[in-house]
Amino acid sequence: MQIxxxxxxxxxxxxxxxxxxxxxxxxxxCKGMPGMPRFPDVLKFWxxxxxxxxxxxxxxxxxxxxxxxxxxxxxxxxxxxxxxxxGFTDLxxxxxxxxxxxxxxxxxxGGSFGGPAAILCSRDPRVRKAVAFAxxxxxxxxxxxxxGKLGAFLPKGFGNSYRFSKKNWRRLSENKFYSPISLxxxxxSSPAGGELPKGEGWEPRGSASPPARARTIKTGKEGCxxxxxxxxxxxxxxxxxxxxxxxxxxxxxxAKDDRSVPYSxxxxxxxxxxxxxxxxxxxxxxxxxxxxxxxxxxxIRNFFRQKKG
Numbered sequence: 039m040q041i042x043x044x045x046x047x048x049x050x051x052x053x054x055x056x057x058x059x060x061x062x063x064x065x066x067x068c069k070g071m072p073g074m075p076r077f078p079d080v081l082k083f084w085x086x087x088x089x090x091x092x093x094x095x096x097x098x099x100x101x102x103x104x105x106x107x108x109x110x111x112x113x114x115x116x117x118x119x120x121x122x123x124x125g126f127t128d129l130x131x132x133x134x135x136x137x138x139x140x141x142x143x144x145x146x147x148g149g150s151f152g153g154p155a156a157i158l159c160s161r162d163p164r165v166r167k168a169v170a171f172a173x174x175x176x177x178x179x180x181x182x183x184x185x186g187k188l189g190a191f192l193p194k195g196f197g198n199s200y201r202f203s204k205k206n207w208r209r210l211s212e213n214k215f216y217s218p219i220s221l222x223x224x225x226x227s228s229p230a231g232g233e234l235p236k237g238e239g240w241e242p243r244g245s246a247s248p249p250a251r252a253r254t255i256k257t258g259k260e261g262c263x264x265x266x267x268x269x270x271x272x273x274x275x276x277x278x279x280x281x282x283x284x285x286x287x288x289x290x291x292x293a294k295d296d297r298s299v300p301y302s303x304x305x306x307x308x309x310x311x312x313x314x315x316x317x318x319x320x321x322x323x324x325x326x327x328x329x330x331x332x333x334x335x336x337x338i339r340n341f342f343r344q345k346k347g
Contacts (some may be wrong), residue, residue, distance in 0.1 A: 042056075043130065044126040050096075051100070053092070054126070057085055061090065062137070063090070065084050066146050066154030068148035068153070075101075078092065083330040084245065096111045096114050107206035110216040146159055156168040156169065156173070157173060162260050166287070167287050167289070169326075169329070175299075177213050177216075185211040221282065225307065289316070289341045293321035
């Protein structure tokens with residue numbers, strides 16, 4: 039099975055693979071960070087299960103253009119969803135591909151850093167279901183990988199693979215955007231911050247290009263950010279002040295012994311949103327590659343088959 043490459047919105051490089059059999063089902067992989075974007079086994083596994091599979095790189099990371107964290111990363115996933123009905127071109131052969139219909143079933147798998155992308159994008163009605171693996175709920179939460187240290191390490195350990203400003207890293211560390219906990223006012227964020235040490239981090243050179251079609255951020259009644267998307271994609275505020283979250287669309291896997299992203303935050307988030315949480319006693323920290331393990335796949339398959347609501 040061949041893995042192809044394409045671009046969406048000029049900047050977003052994505053790998054994609056065709057389904058083993060004709061299908062109108064799509065999976066978009068939302069990767070964790072940091073790490074090499076190399077998961078051929080995951081793409082081929084889900085293609086054999088009958089899915090078109092897309093694996094985009096966030097803007098400003100790896101092969102994609104732009105600046106990382108200039109906008110909230112879930113917007114890159116939404117941009118891919120916007121572009122899918124228009125078709126896409128294999129960059130090597132120039133061959134044009136198009137999904138069988140404009141209303142394909144779209145599923146998201148997001149791991150660790152990509153977990154918030156899956157959670158936040160699940161509010162879009164075009165997304166049928168989303169699965170998050172050890173998702174970050176609160177960027178201020180205690181961790182063996184504190185945000186300040188991680189932000190300083192990235193340019194040293196990964197060079198220009200992650201191209202972000204200190205200002206935007208600080209905003210992420212303070213839950214100013216890309217933060218599931220911001221959807222639930224009744225959940226109190228950890229007081230521990232992730233300040234990037236002075237003089238560390240990647241800084242953009244020259245004048246920055248304007249962001250791609252920005253989506254306005256408004257403030258809801260509870261003081262939480264609500265993305266104003268075109269065509270009224272986001273639903274209103276649910277019970278307990280949960281902004282736009284439909285728990286029946288969310289499945290979360292997390293291990294109790296995860297030292298990178300604390301399980302307790304995920305447990306509270308799932309309880310507030312009504313998301314289905316599958317707790318592993320052990321397993322440490324993991325990402326969406328966990329989805330191809332037989333027992334995990336069975337849970338996901340059954341979840342995908344369930345009707346929403």
